[in-house]
Amino acid sequence: MIAIVALTTVWLTGWTLIDTILTLPGVVSVHDLHLWSLGDGRSALAAQLAIDEIAHWPGILAELRRTMDERHGIRHLTLQPEAALDEALARLRLAEAERDLQRDMALRFERELESQRRELSGAVQGELGEHLAGLRAMAETLEARLAQREPSLAELAMLIRRSADAMASSIRSLVARVRSDQMQGESLPDGLRALVADWRLRHSGARVELLLDPSEDRVFGLGQPGVETLAWRIADHALERALVDGGAGMVIVSAIRDDDELRLQISDDGQPHAAGGARDAARETFDDLCGRAAACGGRCTIALGEAGGTEVRAWLPWPV
Incomplete structure (x- = not known):
């Protein structure tokens, strides 16, 4: 489209300008071209250009400014590129x-x-x-x-x-x-439910409970895949430590999504965690999980529970 302003010579110049613009390398088409007079023999031009590569726009624009000035004396250009x-x-x-x-x-x-x-x-x-x-x-x-x-x-x-x-x-x-390292399920709540059900089957004599807040998956939301997997692995490792190594009779897994943070806690009534105990493979695995939590902006701890046993806690970033 060409907008006609001022004299008939402007109409003729408009088609001439389109031909000039299309001769430049990288320009595919011209549309919404507007040409008007600023007075004192000066003209202004505005148009949208379809170009082959958006990365080529700086070079195309520089060549357009030079060509319009040299051929038509137009120095006022307002051009919008479109790939x-x-x-x-x-x-x-x-x-x-x-x-x-x-x-x-x-x-x-x-x-x-x-x-x-x-x-x-x-x-x-x-x-x-x-x-x-x-x-x-x-x-x-x-x-x-x-x-x-x-x-x-x-x-x-x-x-x-x-x-x-x-x-x-x-x-x-x-x-x-x-x-x-991939958790089972399409979301963290779904993955934790499957994990708890698996440990219940393997240790039928123990009581394993899961608390989710919010309880609905849709409200709980989705986190980054790496964060969800990390939370699932922390819970899995804590359950193994509690039921296999600690001989726990009860384990409670809670996951609370609070604004931009996920709070994960696994509490058990088994053999208490020995803070100064010798390092073993289980401790090395936990330290690795703590390092991964810190790398994504969170943290993870293991300590004695308030009522005995052991508490594993993790704070991980969660998108709003």
Whole structure:
């Protein structure tokens, strides 16, 4: 469209200007062109230009200013660039295709890794788990029978039992490192429900409760994928420490979304956390999770609970 202002010569000049603009490299089309007189023989021009590459706009604009000044004496230009629609759509489709390909490759890798983890876990359980369980039961029986008659031998049996427990814990931690970090479920509340249900099945004698605030997934909202996965891993590790290593009879997992923060707490009534105890694989895993929490702007702690047992707490960023 050409807006006609002032004299007939302006109309003729408008078509001439369009031809001039289209001769410049990178300009695809011209529309909404307005040309008017400023008086004293001066003219002004405004138009929208479709260009091939938005990155080329600075060079196109400089060439336009020079050409308009030299050929037509127009120094007052108001120009709005628009990238060619077809090219923009093509780039969008290419980016979407690359994203889908990367997602499919990541999902395939996760499935393969999870399959390998299950195979390794089954092999370790079959080859070592049964032997360790038998060794622990034998040591526990000897410890009970020798406690009165041979205290020194009973103490040796106790050391054997503790060594078997430590070895079993190390094997579990080693297998856990191989598994996928991806939580089950489409959201953190969904993932925590699946996690708690899994631990209830594995430890039917213990009571495991889950508290969510807000209770509705839609209101709870979605966090960054890395933050949701980290929160899920912290809860999983705390449940393992409480039920497997701590012998807890009750564990309460609570996740509270408060404005821009997620507060996660796992409390148990099992063997209290020893702050000054020796470092083991479980402690190294917890320290790694704390480091990941700090890296994303949060923090994570483990301490004695107010009513006994252990409390694991995490504060993680959550989008508003």
